[in-house]
């Protein structure tokens with residue numbers, strides 16, 4: 393565990409890191425660490441935070457609550473969630489002596505209508521409030537692994553091991569300040585505290601660090617090109633159906649650096665129905681359906697390739713074409 397965490401810190405250009413069961417586990421652990429500091433008596437009490445001096449966690453109020461409901465998990469620490477009106481000016485009024493941390497959710501999509509990390513973190517630092525950034529899916533670019541901590545100065549940032557890093561889905565990474573990360577570790581297995589429930593085994597640790605090494609070793613352009621080649625292959629096969637309008641974007645839905653293929657299905661077909669079909673057709677395929685918040689036509693599907701192998705492109709296209717023939 394120590395060796396893997398040290399290597400993860402080094403690879404991600406951070407002072408410290410901790411590998412846990414997922415970004416969700418990382419979020420809960422890092423908030424818990426902000427509530428307890430290095431006080432093991434407090435650690436033993438969680439999720440009972442009654443009488444603890446720091447037992448409130450702030451998040452912005454905003455439309456992202458529906459799109460990224462992970463903030464609800466902060467309550468597992470026992471902390472009381474306080475919703476801050478979405479403006480930098482409102483932060484000062486919301487912070488008090490009970491504030492344990494402020495949790496931010498960066499993504500062009502989630503930050504619609506609320507201040508960005510770039511705007512919020514300087515004010516939170518000025519007020520001395522610990523900042524946790526849930527950047528679970530905010531890769532690539534690879535530099536995001538140190539951007540929130542080293543460039544913006546948040547205290548901890550959390551990433552999923554099973555999304556763009558392509559490690560086991562049961563892994564996640566916390567990076568940031570050594571003290572905070574040490575306290576995350578104290579809250580975790582083998583101790584019988586809140587993080588015991590987010591244990592990572594040796595198998596996951598070995599697989600995670602391998603995935604992280606591969607993710608970082610692959611140059612950004614190659615990563616993008618590999619995914620683009622898979623999507624282009626799909627695009628060519630879809631083009632045999634002239635009624636299908638296609639569009640290749642160079643950004644993921646959350647503003648990440650990745651190619652994304654949008655396909656407009658013929659009138660009368662819907663993305664939702666297509667998804668239900670492809671999930672139960674042959675090898676189950678989860679084609680992308682936009683949630684209503686995106687205001688996209690209901691017959692547009694999106695396809696990404698960051699977790700696909702080249703030979704899997706045909707499986708995806710076969711499933712969608714079978715739906716269209718249905």
Ligand SMILES: *Cc1c(COP(=O)(O)O)cnc(C)c1O
Pocket residue numbers: 413414415416417460462497526527528529551552553554561563564
């Ligand atoms: C996916 C996601 C999570 C959960 O990640 P896991 O690694 O599955 O635990 C948490 N927060 C955000 C913003 C996410 O996108």
